[in-house]
Amino acid sequence: MQVKHDGQWIRRLSALSKLYFTPTFLGAEYIDASRPAMYVGNHSMYGIFDSPMLIDYLYNEHKVAVVSIADHSHFYVPLWREAVKKFGAIDGTQHYVRTAMQQGYSILVFPGGGREVLKRKGEQYQLIWKQRYGFLKLAQEFNYDIVPFAALGGDEVYEIGFDANKIVQHKYFQTLLKVPQLKKLLRQGDVIPSLPKRLFPKRLPFYFQFMPRQSMAQVHTQEELIAFRQSLQHHIYTGLAELSVLRQQGQ
Incomplete structure (x- = not known):
């Protein structure tokens, strides 16, 4: 499998979003291009503004060879499919993700997937992960740390x-x-x-917060896996709350 990163394309497509939403990135000390990891966070409504900025930051600013796990529907439309691939995205099947990890790529995953993108009223900044544990099992299989992140702004640019x-x-x-x-x-x-x-979309500042790496070395049982995922969600919710306070303070 060949991942088709196009750094210039990523930079150009994210430039408009960065100009309009003036993003702030925090927690750069937890990003390490020399150690592949799985970056896990919340997906914004429609997912079209924050994702390009996030990928640009990881790939172009920190040289992280990050592969984004995309919903199957992105690959049904020929022209759109090629555009998505230029961001280093692959179809989110376990086989493709495993192949990317075998090649040493870091993984960007939104466990809420398409459902978290298509939010309904009252679901702002809610993690809708259902019973998904496959991404964590893959991280275990390849000994990848989890880097949680929180993204604030994307769920507020549109009113339903x-x-x-x-x-x-x-x-x-x-x-x-x-x-x-x-x-x-x-x-x-x-x-x-x-x-x-x-x-x-409304014009408001976006914030991204990366958090300390989480090792899965001590996770062995299903109960421990469930507890780890709950802790991971807690980290993301806490990050969102802290970013909200930061925004209120105008920082």
Whole structure:
């Protein structure tokens, strides 16, 4: 498998976001390009503004050979697929991720995936990880540390005008989900997006906080794996809270 990083493309695409959202990056001391790691954090609504800045920061500023794990849907559309690949993204199947790790790439993963991107009302900055543990098992397999990070700003650039729950919770839609093929295609309704009130995003500062590396060397049982994931989520929520205070102080 060949990862197709294009540093200039990454820099150009993130430049507009950086100019508009003036990001602040904290915790650079926890980024080490010489030691592959798995960078794990929260995904913003629609995921189109913070992700390019984050990848640009890791790849161009810190020379971290980072591979982004992308939803399968990104690779269905030919032109869009090529654009995504230039950011070093790969289809999020375990085989592809394992291959990237075998080649020594660091991994950028949003465990909430597409569902966390397609947030509904009341889900601002919520981690929607469901029962996903595969990313942690892969980190264990390759002895990768976990570097948690928190991203503040992305869930506030849009105000939801139409809540997807109005469709997903409707009795007729629930009837459709009883058909196995439709349930799989619609991912139990997870692919239904909420719509913003306005297309133009609000201009506000973005903040990214990287946190200390977490080793999984002491995780052996399923119970310990569950506890580790809970601790990881706690670190991210704490980071978001600290960034919110920092923003209120105008720093």
